[in-house]
Amino acid sequence: MAGTGFCHQPALEEPGMFIGAADLQEQRTIDTDICIIGCGAAGIAIARSFLGTKTRVAIIEGGGFEYDAESQDIYKGSNSGLPYPPLDVTRLRYFGGSTNHWEGQVRPFSAADFETHEWLPNSGWPIKLPDIEPYYEQAFNICMFGSGTYQWERDYWLRQLGIAHFLPDERIFELEFFQCMRRVQPSWQSFGTYVRDALDKSENISVYLDLNVIELNTSEQGDAVSSVSLVSKSGKHLALRARTFVLATGGIENARLLLVSNTTVKEGIGNRNGLVGRFFCDHPVGHAGRLVTTERTPIDKAFAWHTTASGSCYTAQLSPSFAFRKKHRLANCCVRLLPAPLPHSAGSAAAKHIVEALRRGEWPDNLLSEIGTVITDLDALVERQYHKLRHTRPEYFTVWTRVEPVPNYDSRVALTDERDRFGKPRVALNWKVTDLTQHTMNRLANTFATEVGRLRIGRVQIDPGLENDWENHFHVGNHHMCTTRMAEDERNGVVDADCKVFSMDNLYIAGSSVFSTAGSGTPTLTLVALALRLADHLKGLHV
Amino acid sequence: MKHLTRRQALVYLGGIAAAGFTPAATVQAAPSQTVVTAAMKLFARPETRASAALIGQTYLRSHPCENNTETLIRALDFMAGYDLEQGDTAVLARLYAQRISQDFESADVVNVDGWILSKTEARVFGLLALQQTV
Numbered sequence: 001m002a003g004t005g006f007c008h009q010p011a012l013e014e015p016g017m018f019i020g021a022a023d024l025q026e027q028r029t030i031d032t033d034i035c036i037i038g039c040g041a042a043g044i045a046i047a048r049s050f051l052g053t054k055t056r057v058a059i060i061e062g063g064g065f066e067y068d069a070e071s072q073d074i075y076k077g078s079n080s081g082l083p084y085p086p087l088d089v090t091r092l093r094y095f096g097g098s099t100n101h102w103e104g105q106v107r108p109f110s111a112a113d114f115e116t117h118e119w120l121p122n123s124g125w126p127i128k129l130p131d132i133e134p135y136y137e138q139a140f141n142i143c144m145f146g147s148g149t150y151q152w153e154r155d156y157w158l159r160q161l162g163i164a165h166f167l168p169d170e171r172i173f174e175l176e177f178f179q180c181m182r183r184v185q186p187s188w189q190s191f192g193t194y195v196r197d198a199l200d201k202s203e204n205i206s207v208y209l210d211l212n213v214i215e216l217n218t219s220e221q222g223d224a225v226s227s228v229s230l231v232s233k234s235g236k237h238l239a240l241r242a243r244t245f246v247l248a249t250g251g252i253e254n255a256r257l258l259l260v261s262n263t264t265v266k267e268g269i270g271n272r273n274g275l276v277g278r279f280f281c282d283h284p285v286g287h288a289g290r291l292v293t294t295e296r297t298p299i300d301k302a303f304a305w306h307t308t309a310s311g312s313c314y315t316a317q318l319s320p321s322f323a324f325r326k327k328h329r330l331a332n333c334c335v336r337l338l339p340a341p342l343p344h345s346a347g348s349a350a351a352k353h354i355v356e357a358l359r360r361g362e363w364p365d366n367l368l369s370e371i372g373t374v375i376t377d378l379d380a381l382v383e384r385q386y387h388k389l390r391h392t393r394p395e396y397f398t399v400w401t402r403v404e405p406v407p408n409y410d411s412r413v414a415l416t417d418e419r420d421r422f423g424k425p426r427v428a429l430n431w432k433v434t435d436l437t438q439h440t441m442n443r444l445a446n447t448f449a450t451e452v453g454r455l456r457i458g459r460v461q462i463d464p465g466l467e468n469d470w471e472n473h474f475h476v477g478n479h480h481m482c483t484t485r486m487a488e489d490e491r492n493g494v495v496d497a498d499c500k501v502f503s504m505d506n507l508y509i510a511g512s513s514v515f516s517t518a519g520s521g522t523p524t525l526t527l528v529a530l531a532l533r534l535a536d537h538l539k540g541l542h543v
Numbered sequence: 544m545k546h547l548t549r550r551q552a553l554v555y556l557g558g559i560a561a562a563g564f565t566p567a568a569t570v571q572a573a574p575s576q577t578v579v580t581a582a583m584k585l586f587a588r589p590e591t592r593a594s595a596a597l598i599g600q601t602y603l604r605s606h607p608c609e610n611n612t613e614t615l616i617r618a619l620d621f622m623a624g625y626d627l628e629q630g631d632t633a634v635l636a637r638l639y640a641q642r643i644s645q646d647f648e649s650a651d652v653v654n655v656d657g658w659i660l661s662k663t664e665a666r667v668f669g670l671l672a673l674q675q676t677v
Contacts, residue, residue: 289657446654446659449652449659450647450650450652450659451647452659453643453644453646453647453652453659453660453661454644454647454648456640456644459658459659459660460658460659461656461657461658461659462654462657462658462659463657464657
């Protein structure tokens with residue numbers, strides 16, 4: 001790293017331990033090689049890459065090892081956009097970060113997710129899948145705690161399931177599988193727990209807990225970070241100097257910390273073009289409808305959770321093929337089927353008639369006519385009976401969808417006049433989605449319904465809320481993305497292909513805030529892979 | 544209840560062509576009531592027939608231009624070639640299933656109260672609805 005002007009000073013504490021703010025002296029300055037701000041998936045992945053090296057790494061974590069309401073309060077903010085969970089609920093502020101409420105689902109982005117598509121505004125990354133692919137398997141091993149099989153071929157998983165004939169029209173849908181470590185599994189552990197011992201035994205990595213970053217201080221020219229100002233919960237002020245800084249505090253907080261760091265750079269660090277906090281997005285997810293089936297076995301198998309010998313889990317989803325999305329100018333998206341139990345009713349009797357006959361190897365007379373009874377009776381009864389009968393064998397499926405949010409300049413994280421207990425401006429979120437995002441979800445639901453009919457596995461009822469009350473109908477994945485987008489140049493983003501903030505010599509960003517686009521998959525595997533790639537880059541600078 | 548193996552069941556729904564037969568009366572030439580009677584054979588159980596008619600009413604409300612027997616019969620050409628008076632109901636059911644599949648294949652579908660149905664099945668339901676109101 002050239003031009004930062006730092007001279008090395010010995011660390012005041014022996015590196016290689018967890019250090020609480022209470023053990024630090026007031027006005028102390030900590031020196032290190034790399035300072036990682038944030039101890040979530042991205043920060044931990046980078047730190048872990050430096051285990052056993054000669055590079056001194058300090059990680060700053062605002063919280064402790066456990067949830068603490070006082071610390072969590074720092075994350076409060078407002079929202080003037082689409083309905084969104086409270087900002088102190090949608091993320092977590094303690095060791096492990098938001099992985100502490102992570103569901104653990106992983107699947108790599110596709111090659112198309114990185115490409116520019118003329119029908120998708122602001123699409124395209126400056127890196128492509130081959131740039132990140134070498135890091136996916138290592139990221140997978142971290143995210144899956146060493147379990148699972150790094151395998152994404154459809155036929156491999158179909159063979160595991162013994163499914164031969166449940167294949168959608170590949171011109172329209174691709175059957176994909178994703179994996180996870182589910183919390184219900186005995187082998188599940190939190191991300192933080194998984195790495196805690198290794199960090200604790202490290203000789204070159206120090207984790208500072210309960211230290212809050214007040215501001216990133218820059219050189220006079222504003223082209224490098226010189227130190228970070230820190231304050232403990234009890235009000236103790238400290239500073240940390242490093243050769244390289246990595247901001248890894250999540251998609252909302254990364255933007256906030258850049259914007260509040262405005263003593264030298266008035267518009268905020270990396271914000272010369274006003275893009276910090278812009279393009280905020282999350283995955284709209286929602287129940288698009290319900291499926292009643294006449295041919296259940298392959299669906300049961302493909303869309304249920306299955307456990308491998310190593311304790312990992314896998315299940316299926318359907319995604320429109322790239323050709324289909326291109327033809328119909330859609331964003332990326334996927335559909336999953338969640339089992340829903342059968343209510344007692346005349347309609348359910350008809351459905352049972354179908355299903356039980358099939359199980360006996362019989363075929364009910366006029367099968368297609370039975371569908372009518374099921375359909376006409378379904379609406380009033382499903383929801384009422386759902387919870388009452390939740391332990392029964394499912395006979396219906398909820399059609400669950402997740403859509404790629406189209407990058408939207410007007411959707412943003414900004415600062416408010418309200419301040420947190422350390423005097424730092426709180427976050428104002430204004431989440432917006434484009435019409436294309438809504439159109440994609442509607443089109444996905446209708447296309448899936450038609451494919452279900454073509455496959456002769458049942459009929460789908462589209463939820464009227466998709467058309468009539470879309471904004472209140474969907475939920476979110478709690479995936480905070482794209483607020484410090486990666487781009488070819490600073491007119492279009494905040495970080496370059498190496499995740500370095502444009503115009504800054506020594507400031508890097510890790511996490512899903514650097515995503516140029518969001519894809520339709522869960523972000524954690526990709527953000528960890530990007531973090532590992534960044535770690536490799538930093539190793540080259542710290543030899 | 545007819546006993547079928549799983550493979551037979553798939554063939555049944557798959558609409559694999561049955562042995563050829565010579566139609567005695569075509570749907571276009573047949574009296575309306577003959578067609579309606581044939582369509583009702585698809586719904587052996589009274590409750591399924593009633594359910595189908597209920598859906599049919601909804602379909603016809605949203606497609607008023609099809610709210611008459613003649614128009615619906617003209618549109619239900621899947622019965623063409625089927626012996627409306629002497630034909631085996633299983634053959635008719637197969638033709639019905641085959642056409643429904645074709646409808647979904649070509650996205651010739653209709654939204655009835657949110658349900659995405661084949662245009663053909665919605666029209667058959669409509670025919671039953673009109674029959675009930677006669």
